[in-house]
Amino acid sequence: MKALPILSLSLLALFGGQAMAAECPSLLQHNLPQLRSKNTIDLCQRFAGKPLVVVNTASHCGFTPQFKGLEALYKRYKDQGLEVLGVPSDDFRQEAASNEETAKVCYVNYGVTFAMTQPQHVTGDEAIPLYKELIAQSGQTPRWNFYKYVVDRQGKVIAHFSSLTKPDDPDLLKAVEQALASQP
Template structure:
């Protein structure tokens, strides 16, 4: 008699876990190494069901001061579930030589509190799976650093913006607010 409850719990754990993985959108079914950490960032756990802004960043770019505006945007909407994910990249040859220097630029120089990954490829054949999915959904690869993708609660790209678009741009804010209104 006692074997059945244990077996049922085991089956529930196995199949329940698969059901949870199936509910996670393809865009978020990835793990990336966190910046300034030995831990990885499970995108489903961290961002599943949340509106999200994903930005490829660089430490030595003319757009690097956008970190300040990205942080302000994050703080403005984070209590509503909004998240920002910064993905440093040297694809445009403007990222710091070390992850430590990247972390200093983000966390010390600009006071970033939103999630940041270790440097990743965001363009071409070497693009991380997250960026391959962003590109597939939006039809647009980042053309430069600080290219922005707004993702709704279902893990779908609903808007994308060039590097020239500042974090306080009305069109970007409107897209973020649309993502906030989306249903999980």
């Protein structure tokens, strides 16, 4: 009789884990190294069920001051569930030479508190799986640094914006509010 509860708990653990994996959209089923840390960011654990803005960044770009606007966007909507993920990239030859310098630009120069990864590839064959799926869903590859994707609570890209679009642009804000209103 005691074997049955143990078996039931084992099955629950097995199938409960599969149910959790099924709830996490494929877009987020990845881990990325966190900037200024030995830890990784489990995208499912951190972002599943939350609206998300994903942006490829660079420390030495004319658009780098957008960090300030991205931080303001994050602070404005974080209590409603919005997350922002910054993905530094040297694909356009404007990222710092070291993770330490990238971290200084983000955290010291611009006071970033949203999630940042270590530099990654976001274009071409070497693009990380997260970006490959962002590109597949939106039909748009980042053409430059600070390209923005807005993802709803189901892990679907609902809008994308060029580097020229500032974080306080009304169209970007409208997309963020649409993502916030989406159901998990």
